[in-house]
Amino acid sequence: MKRKLVLEDGTVFTGEAIGSEQETIGEVIFNSSMSGYQEIISDPSNYGQIMAFSYPLIGNYGINRDDFESIEPVIKGIVVKEACDFPSNWRSNMSLGEFLRLKKIPGIAGIDTRMLTRLIREKGTMKGIICHVEEKTEDVLIRLRATMLPANEVKQVSRAKPFPSPGRGKNVVVIDFGLKHGILRELTERGCDIMVVPAHTPVEEILALKPDGVLLTNGPGNPESIAHVCEMIQTIQQQFPLLAIGLGHQLFALANGCQIEKMHFGHRGSSYPVKDLASGKIVFTSQNHGYEVVKASVHQSKLTITQEALNGGSIEGLTHQTLPAFSVQYQPEAAPGSEDGKIVFDQFMNLMNQQQERMEQHA
Template identity: 70%
Template sequence: MKRKLILSDGTVLIGDAFGGEGEAIGEVIFNTCMTGYQEAISDPTNYGQLITFSYPLIGNYGINRDDFESIQPVIKGVIVKEAAEFPSNWRNNMTIGEFLKLKNIPGIAGIDTRMLTRHIRENGVLKGAICSIAENDEVVLTRLKAVSFPADQVKQVAATKPYPVPGRGKNVVVVDFGLKHGILRELTERGSDVTVVPYNTPAKDILALSPDGVLLSNGPGNPRDVEETTEMIRVIQEKIPLFAIGLGHQLFAITNGCKTTKMAAGHRGSSYPVKDLKTGKIIFTSQNHGYEVEAHSVDHDVLSVTYQSLNGDSIEGLAHQSLPAFSVQFHPEAAPGSEDGKIVFDQFMTMMKEHKGKVEQHG
């Protein structure tokens, strides 16, 4: 059965249907991962998007129970060149098509995804619709032009109630803006006793949990849509060690006087080179963001830039000049991607230990 992908600039691409039924409208993005499609599909940061995988074969090792980044995927659709129908892997539970059908997420195969990737790079992120071959192009285009994407994306994916992830180490509160399971895995592997709280939890409620440190998670959408959380961040960073990832990084930056802007095409993939400006070392990182911190807006008396992308010079890390607080734009939990960035979790652990030692010394 045929389907088509219609972009808001009038581009029409015809392919083969797989996965769920029905029409899907969303923001068309591209992801350059060769592997890790399951993590990308289940990453809450991709809320409401149609993911184009530029690598030509997707699904060749199937879908398994271990690699999910959330329980319920929140993407709108999947665009691939070829969806593997006979995956080969000892962990395989089902094909990507079977999974998308189970979750009622439409997919379209047979698309020249490398051409589509170039098109997005040249023209910026576009609205798109995956729909039946029988649909009238002009009618779909009219619907596309009328669509406005929601500003409550974080609310749609974040936890609504606190919950524990027990451990016997440092007491870490994770503020959930669209949390990936990989972050919890890295914290628990380091023995942390984690409490996850909703993104709109007041600072006083977080401090009442007596945390050794607070982590601001990744999440979807425009950081300005949840700018009300900056007051909580401002209070927390002055009292407790703070570490922020992805959307959390952008909110940390806004809290400290920076501005953010939407990127033309974004950074989404698993091998983005980033430079540690302190050591000069290059690490490869997993990234998934459509917004970035404006470099000219950084007050260097307040924040220092710690990491910088080698693909476009965007800011990939910040540290407060006088408070125990830092952030990274990339996804250090490496799900999927290189494990180079995991070092920042160790830095967070060290920061909490040192801060606690200072408090006890002066207490």
């Protein structure tokens, strides 16, 4: 069945239908990763978005049970040059097309995704619609331009109730703004006793859990739309070691007086080079974000820039000048992508150990 992707600037791409047959509207973005499509599709940070994959072949190793980053994908749709119908991998349980149909995710294949990527890089992200090819483009554009994109993204992906992931090590409270399973895997590997709590959890309840450390997760949308959590972050960072990732990094910056701005087309891929300013070391990172911290605003805050992206110079790491709290913009759990960033979790563990030693000395 033929299908078309229509962008709000009037550009039309015609291709073949994959996945669900329903119409879908979302913000059209692109990801440059050569692999990891299953993690990308199931990443809660992609809520409300139509993901275009710039790599030309997607689905060649199928879908397996191990690589999901959430139980139910919330992505609006996918765009690919070629979707592989017959994957080859010993872990594969089903094809990409079968998975998309199962989860009712619409998609379109057979279009020039490199042209689409160049267009987004030139004009920035924009709304788009995947619809039936026979609909008049003029009518589709009226409907598309009148549609407002969701503004309550975190509420849609954050868990409604707390849940534990038991361990025998450090007690870590994970505040869920759009949690990826990879973060839990990294904490579990380090023996942590984890309690995941919803984004709206009152600070009193977090304090009552008496954590050894607190982690602010990744998530979708504009951090300023949930700026009310900044007061909670200000209280938490005064009492416990804190690590913030992705959207959590932006909220940490907001809570400490920094400003946030929307990027032209964002950073989404699995091999973005990042420089550590103290050591000069370069690490390759997985990234998925459309907002960034305004660099000029950091100099007026109590934060210090620790890492920068080599491509464009955007802020990739922050640390508090007097408190045991730090953040990274990238995805250190490496799902998908380079494992260079996993050292962030070791640094978080060290902060918690140092805090415990200080408390024992003052006891």
